[in-house]
Amino acid sequence: MKIVVISGSPRKxxxxxxxxxxVFEYAKSKNQDTKLINLSDSQIQYYRGxxxxxxxTTKTAGDDITNADVWLIGSPIYNSFFSSAxxxxxxxxxxxxTPGKVAGMAILASGNIGFINVQNLITQLxxxxxxxxxxxxxxxxxxxxxxxxxxxxxxxxxxxxxVDETLELASKLHQD
Numbered sequence: 001m002k003i004v005v006i007s008g009s010p011r012k013x014x015x016x017x018x019x020x021x022x023v024f025e026y027a028k029s030k031n032q033d034t035k036l037i038n039l040s041d042s043q044i045q046y047y048r049g050x051x052x053x054x055x056x057t058t059k060t061a062g063d064d065i066t067n068a069d070v071w072l073i074g075s076p077i078y079n080s081f082f083s084s085a086x087x088x089x090x091x092x093x094x095x096x097x098t099p100g101k102v103a104g105m106a107i108l109a110s111g112n113i114g115f116i117n118v119q120n121l122i123t124q125l126x127x128x129x130x131x132x133x134x135x136x137x138x139x140x141x142x143x144x145x146x147x148x149x150x151x152x153x154x155x156x157x158x159x160x161x162x163v164d165e166t167l168e169l170a171s172k173l174h175q176d
Contacts, residue, residue, distance in 0.1 A: 003167075004064050004072070006020070008075040008082060008086030009086075012040050037064060047088055071101060072103070072106070073104070073106070077108065080114050095130070098131055100174075103166070105123075105133070106162060109141055136161075137162065138162040
């Protein structure tokens with residue numbers, strides 16, 4: 001099973017990347033075929049149409065997402081929505097190649113507000129791609145991250161549960 005972890009914030013050294021780096025390391029301990037796409041340090045170009053030639057980083061990110069069986073998506077909440085950088089990366093994905101994939105979500109906010117709304121918005125996006133979404137997302141606030149790490153065992157457990165449950169769902173759906 002191929003796994004891709006998407007850190008959906010455009011902010012350099014942001015808390016979303018810290019959260020998703022933790023998810024990546026845990027997912028990689030479960031499955032070596034795991035890749036991390038960090039939208040903040042990338043050279044992923046903004047989508048400008050299908051007739052444009054994009055750089056190799058952009059093409060590789062789109063291919064990695066398209067070819068993965070499991071997507072672990074992390075997004076901050078910006079103005080009651082997920083990041084535009086996250087929406088942008090999905091412009092490169094061919095919806096005809098994604099049915100049956102499975103996705104889990106980790107959503108980060110500065111306070112305890114908007115989680116369900118953003119989860120619903122990401123789930124709607126995934127629905128367009130006919131991707132099965134784990135209904136139990138991990139919700140974190142920025143206060144659970146300090147010094148570029150997640151040290152709270154309860155928060156670590158929630159992120160691990162999201163990964164484990166998403167991988168279990170993918171295993172069940174891909175059984176022959």
